[in-house]
Amino acid sequence: MRAPIRERDNSGKMKAVTYRSRGSAAGARHEDTVRVFGRRMVLVGLGLSLAGCQSIFDQSYQSSIGPSSSPQIVEEVQKDDPRAQMGAREHPRIVASYGGEYHDEKTEKLVARIAGALTAVSENPAQSYRITILNSPAINAFALPGGYLYVTRGLLALATDASEVAAVLSHEMAHVTANHGIERQRREEAEVLASRVVAEVLSSDLAGKQALARGKLRLAAFSRQQELQADLIGVRTLGEAGYDPYAASRFLETMAAYSKFTSVEPDSDQSLDFLSSHPNAPQRVELARRHARQFGPEGTYGDTGRDYFLAGIDGLLYGDSPQEGYVRGHTFLHGTLGIRFDVPDGFQIDNKVEAVLATGPGDVAIRFDGVSDAKRGSLTNYISSGWVTGLIPDTIRPAKVNGLEAATARASADRWDFDITVIRMGSQIFRFLTAVPKGSPALESTADVLRASFRRITREEAASLKPLRVRVVTVGRNDTLASLAGRMMGTERKLELFRLINALNLGQVPTVGSRVKIITE
Structure with a gap:
């Protein structure tokens, strides 16, 4: 969460680093930034999201190719390309919704080196790419028309070598090569038109919803076909660039393991989202391995680029950036x-x-944000000023939260009950919204924990806060798995x-003399 907080303000200072690469055919998958209601997030607010590839690829290879000392500017090279203009329009929104760009010279050179190796073997040497590292802990990578490629620092932190990062980028470049962006945009425009006809013609609301659902399924199937095609092209490019072609399947498995690790309910079935635009992980892992076998058995071909990869991410910011605060356990x-x-x-x-945002067992959800307090009116009046849907006026009460002026209320909508707590501190009003399924006894207990624990921190506490970073260390003779994991910070599940x-x-245990990543300050 950024500070200072203003209502409806997602802007941020945005800078760009441009690389001139050569490769893949023109075109790309067009992924609009859209406002969506996430699972559980629907209970407490609207979030910005991007329907991109959910970082399920890896990369490989090391080469002597690096960023040019006098790079050509993408805007100049592609100024007459309508696809590039489309990507340029969306670029600021992407950057803003993902926390801005991440700038670190050695990490940027690492990504440019990998991209250069891939584009050198591309089918279209005239294609230029603008590669952006997003300042987000999310695990994600995606492409926009005109050669705009994005990878988050969270993905770089999770990858174990350059071949895995190369697998991600080669997959996204494949979307450009296959013109998926333009194809998908046309399909989506057709479905929007069809949806309007359905809504206007069909008198049955249920029939209309069923028709819209069928349309979404057609789009999802089309997108899955695109993803599998990009897998094929990406793995082939990976191997031709000299990287380990099995990196894609390895990183897919890592992604699946990380998804389970970060889930509030690790044993829940993540495949129930049948409208997902991506094929299920087991299918993609097997297909990625099958594509890689054309280069030979696993372990016999290609370079992982682990050494220069570790050098490029040593010191990489991990997790939340200082401008957005820190999460330490609960x-x-x-x-x-x-x-x-x-x-x-039990909350994540x-x-x-x-x-x-925080989610917990039993479909309980929490949203915390803040707005400027310019009017300095009463907090009870603020709660009733119209920003809460389903407010129950009789429940509005003034309160104190650890000595701070506050107010509380209840609301109800559809199948959910809400607790609203607002707290004034200086020129800000901080807001907690807690949502539970209607009738759940968890509402009061959850809101009580939030209110009881919210407080000012001292100057000493603020000064002691340091961001977490990826640190690369060499395994010593006396190091054990437990001692290395014990140096990890920011998680209770260190091992x-x-x-x-x-x-x-x-x-598996790290061997003496090998290098490993730990997360620490």
Whole structure:
């Protein structure tokens, strides 16, 4: 969550680093930034999201190709390309919704080196790419028409070598090569028109909804076909560039493991989202391996580029950026705002640019944000000023939260009950919205934890807050799996996360003299 917070403000200072690459045919998948209601997030607010590839690829290879000392500017090279103009229109929105760009010279050179190796073997040497590292802990990568490629620092932190990053980028470049962006845009425009006809012609609301659902399924199937085609092209490019072609399947498995690790309910079935635009992970892993076999058995071909990859991400920011506060276990802290609060045990905190979200067992959800307090009116009047849907006026009460002026209320809508707590601190009003299924006894207990734990932090506490970073260390003779994992910070499940970010299977231990990643300050 960024500070200072203003209502409806997702803007941020945006800078760009441009690389001139050569490769793939013109065109790309067009992924609009859209407002969506996420699962559970629907209970507490609207979030910005992008329907992109959910970082299920890897990359490989090392080469001598690096960023040019006098790069050609993408805007100049592609100024007459309508696809590039389309990507340019969406670029600022992408950057803003993902927390801005991440700038670190050695990390940028790493990504440029990998992209250069891939584009050198591309089918279209006239294609230019603008590669952006997004300042987000999310695991994601995607493409826009005209050669706009994006990868998050969260994905770079999860990858174990350059071949896995190369797999991600080669997949996204494949969307450009296959013109998926233009094809998908045309299909979506046709479905929007069809949906309007359905809504206007069919008298039955149920029939209309069923028709719209069938349309979504057709789009999803079309998108899955695109993804599989990009898998094929991406793995082939990966191998031709000299990277380990099996990196794609490896990173797919890492992604699946990380998804389970971050899930509030690890054993829940993640495949129930049948409208997902991506094929299921087991299918993609097997297909990626099948494509890779054309280069030979696993372990016999290609380079992983692990050494220069680790050098390029040593010191990489991990998790939340200082401007958005910090998540430490069940606690959220923000040095600039001078606040902290806890969520109940069993909850998972997701610190987004626009708000802090938390989800817990039993479909309980929390949203925390803040707005400017310019009018300095009463907080009870603020709650009733129209921003809460389903407000129950008789429940509005003034309150105190650890000595701070506050107010509380209840609301109800559809199948959900809400607790609203607002707290004044300086020139800000901070807002907690807690949502539970109607009638759930968890509403009061969850809101009580938030109110009891919210407080100012001292200057000493604020000064002690430091961002987490990826640190690369060499395994010593006296190091053990437990001692290395014990150095991890920012998680209560240190051993699990250490294994994940180093791709260590059960029973595997780091060898003396090898280098591993740890997360620390």
